[in-house]
Amino acid sequence: MSVFNPASGEVNYERVKKMTVSFFSHCFLISVSATCLFPLWWAFASSLKTQQTVFNDLSLFPKVPQWENYLFAWTKANFSLYFLNSLIYTVTVVIGVIVIASMAAYAFSRLEFPGKNALFLILISTMMIPIPGSFIALYVLLNKLHLVDTRLGYILPQINGGLALGIFLLKTFFDDLPKELEDSARIDGCGRFRVYWHIALPLARPALAVLAIFNILAVWNEYLLAMLVLSRKELMPLQRGLMVFQGAHITQYPLLMAGIVITILPVLVVYLLLQKHIIKGITAGAVKG
Amino acid sequence: MNLQKARNVLGNYVFVIPAALLFFTFSLYPFFKVFQLSITNWDGISPNMNYIGLANFKDLFFDNPTFWLSMKNAFYVTFLALAIQNLLALFLALICDRDIRGGNVYRVIFYLPPVLSGIVVGLIWNWIYDGNYGLLNHFLSFIGLGDLSRAWLSDSKTALICVAIIHMWKGFGWGFVILLAGLQSIPRDLYEAARVDGANSWVVFKNITAPLMIPVFVLVSILTILGTMQIFDIIIATTGGGPGYHTEVPITRIVSTMIGSSKFGYACAMGVTFGLILLAISMVQIRVSKAMRQV
Numbered sequence: 286m287s288v289f290n291p292a293s294g295e296v297n298y299e300r301v302k303k304m305t306v307s308f309f310s311h312c313f314l315i316s317v318s319a320t321c322l323f324p325l326w327w328a329f330a331s332s333l334k335t336q337q338t339v340f341n342d343l344s345l346f347p348k349v350p351q352w353e354n355y356l357f358a359w360t361k362a363n364f365s366l367y368f369l370n371s372l373i374y375t376v377t378v379v380i381g382v383i384v385i386a387s388m389a390a391y392a393f394s395r396l397e398f399p400g401k402n403a404l405f406l407i408l409i410s411t412m413m414i415p416i417p418g419s420f421i422a423l424y425v426l427l428n429k430l431h432l433v434d435t436r437l438g439y440i441l442p443q444i445n446g447g448l449a450l451g452i453f454l455l456k457t458f459f460d461d462l463p464k465e466l467e468d469s470a471r472i473d474g475c476g477r478f479r480v481y482w483h484i485a486l487p488l489a490r491p492a493l494a495v496l497a498i499f500n501i502l503a504v505w506n507e508y509l510l511a512m513l514v515l516s517r518k519e520l521m522p523l524q525r526g527l528m529v530f531q532g533a534h535i536t537q538y539p540l541l542m543a544g545i546v547i548t549i550l551p552v553l554v555v556y557l558l559l560q561k562h563i564i565k566g567i568t569a570g571a572v573k574g
Numbered sequence: 575m576n577l578q579k580a581r582n583v584l585g586n587y588v589f590v591i592p593a594a595l596l597f598f599t600f601s602l603y604p605f606f607k608v609f610q611l612s613i614t615n616w617d618g619i620s621p622n623m624n625y626i627g628l629a630n631f632k633d634l635f636f637d638n639p640t641f642w643l644s645m646k647n648a649f650y651v652t653f654l655a656l657a658i659q660n661l662l663a664l665f666l667a668l669i670c671d672r673d674i675r676g677g678n679v680y681r682v683i684f685y686l687p688p689v690l691s692g693i694v695v696g697l698i699w700n701w702i703y704d705g706n707y708g709l710l711n712h713f714l715s716f717i718g719l720g721d722l723s724r725a726w727l728s729d730s731k732t733a734l735i736c737v738a739i740i741h742m743w744k745g746f747g748w749g750f751v752i753l754l755a756g757l758q759s760i761p762r763d764l765y766e767a768a769r770v771d772g773a774n775s776w777v778v779f780k781n782i783t784a785p786l787m788i789p790v791f792v793l794v795s796i797l798t799i800l801g802t803m804q805i806f807d808i809i810i811a812t813t814g815g816g817p818g819y820h821t822e823v824p825i826t827r828i829v830s831t832m833i834g835s836s837k838f839g840y841a842c843a844m845g846v847t848f849g850l851i852l853l854a855i856s857m858v859q860i861r862v863s864k865a866m867r868q869v
Binding site for chain 2: 320322325341396423442445477505508512513524527552557563
């Protein structure tokens with residue numbers, strides 16, 4: 286099918302219209318995409334300029350890229366420390382959420398105990414009630430427990446923060462899973478913990494992946510709690526470190542941008558590798574309401 | 575036999591105890607504690623606190639114009655996000671819902687800003703809006719509009735809208751993904767049938783797409799409102815609430831009342847008030863959507 290049919294001399298107007306619409310659609314989509322990507326590229330390009338050139342050199346591909354900015358940010362500006370902290374927090378919280386939420390979700394789906402429905406309802410309802418300001422009371426509590434300015438004080442509330450959505454997602458997943466496999470394992474004498482650990486959990490891998498990515502992004506990007514709870518530099522994650530660096534060296538743009546790129550890079554890798562799961566996750570996360 | 579059964583139930587509890595313990599400590603306790611603290615004048619340090627009834631609320635409602643200004647600012651950003659960000663998201667989703675080549679690439683790009691943190695996004699845009707060396711000013715003088723140049727984020731006329739633009743830049747991809755997922759769940763043969771009947775694109779949108787998408791529209795707008803009203807990271811990374819109080823939002827007010835002025839009780843009263851307002855908004859929206867679906 287072509288636009289113009291030379292044999293009959295007719296123009297296929299339907300086709301022309303379709304192509305025009307498609308052309309303008311792409312133009313629009315590409316310009317929006319450029320708007321998304323440009324600031325990020327600008328930050329990256331700025332991170333490769335010198336303190337002198339960064340203010341006037343507008344090139345998007347610096348002629349002499351200053352890769353040593355990254356070395357400097359990593360070693361002298363503490364970003365290696367912040368990076369390690371972010372990594373510790375993210376790994377611990379994600380493992381915590383996955384183990385604790387999956388155990389609870391398995392119990393809500395498969396096991397019987399008094400108060401089950403009430404407990405589930407309370408857990409889920411907190412997902413829907415906005416409680417801005419509960420961080421004040423959380424801070425007071427952490428203070429009482431002597432957890433302010435400790436790693437544990439930053440980790441535990443975040444594990445808790447991931448539980449409601451995690452339990453909800455995994456319970457739905459377990460509910461849809463056929464019971465036969467677990468039943469036969471039970472008949473073979475497996476205890477309920479082994480059934481959960483060796484049979485149910487491996488089957489839930491797709492849901493666990495969604496949950497993991499969700500929490501990786503949430504913890505890596507968290508700021509408010511880090512600001513309230515952590516004041517020692519040795520404990521700060523990247524987001525907090527960036528703000529501290531900006532506060533101390535407000536005009537050191539190349540280094541700040543290098544720090545930003547260091548902060549973004551892991552997110553970018555995780556996102557590009559697992560974007561299908563992420564998209565699934567937000568749609569599932571949104572449907573919870 | 576009964577003992578066996580009791581042990582069995584006890585064993586089942588083991589599965590939920592870690593979750594319940596964390597939840598009661600870090601969610602439920604703070605939730606109730608906020609209400610309790612909101613009727614005290616506690617400063618966060620002293621061992622004893624005085625119950626002062628609703629005095630905090632009275633002061634908040636009648637003698638705290640800054641808080642209500644911050645609420646107004648948040649409403650302003652929310653309104654822009656609802657109108658511009660979501661409309662853009664819907665428009666893009668409608669385009670990508672037609673079988674367009676490279677649709678997935680666009681989706682990956684649009685969802686990139688939402689996976690970044692508010693801090694990172696704010697710091698990058700700081701650099702774009704900068705008064706002396708910012709990219710925006712460079713661009714304006716390049717196209718001959720140099721006299722519009724200014725320090726965008728410290729000018730009281732432009733600060734709030736500039737923050738709103740950052741917020742929408744970060745947020746539209748999120749709405750896009752949810753709206754696209756909603757659009758893609760609409761059965762294709764409905765469209766086919768309408769086309770056969772000779773309906774044009776607008777009629778199809780008005781009579782098929784829009785009615786079926788109402789639940790998704792409601793979901794996206796509720797989440798946009800709740801998310802935007804509680805905006806914080808971007809503000810902290812860019813203006814910090816300034817110039818003056820021009821970009822203050824409720825969360826920055828609560829934080830500075832708590833940390834800056836050590837008025838924990840008062841900050842809790844602000845949190846409770848703000849929470850109730852958010853709850854009321856989402857209730858109204860759910861009501862409206864139910865009414866609309868019955869029409």
